Amino acid sequence: MKSVNGQSLVEYGLVLALVAVVAIGGLGVLGTSMQGMLSGLASQIGAQSTSSSAVASAGGGTNPPAASPPTTPASVPPSSTSNTSGGGCDGGGCGSGGTSRL
Secondary structure (H helix, E strand, C coil): CCCCHHHHHHHHHHHHHHHHHHHHHHHHHHHHHHHHHHHHHHHHHHHHHHHHHHHHHCCCCCCCCCCCCCCCCCCCCCCCCCCCCCCCCCCCCCCCCCCCCC
């Protein structure tokens, strides 16, 4: 009886090579068409960006100027009615029935 393991391996190799050639060819054609489509899109975006910047520089932009973020003070001065005993709450902690004075 003949060994068919070697023959099967060669057939799998040929099928794999054929699939690789088709995939490379398909990606080459697809890549070329994608490149054309993306360069057209980029030129449209560039033209739109140029025209909107000209409108904005003329004062006719539709977007209002960006608001600055709210500022927070670096430190908050202590209140005159705060507890001066150090921990803020007497006894067993805040909210546990302690006798803190605020």
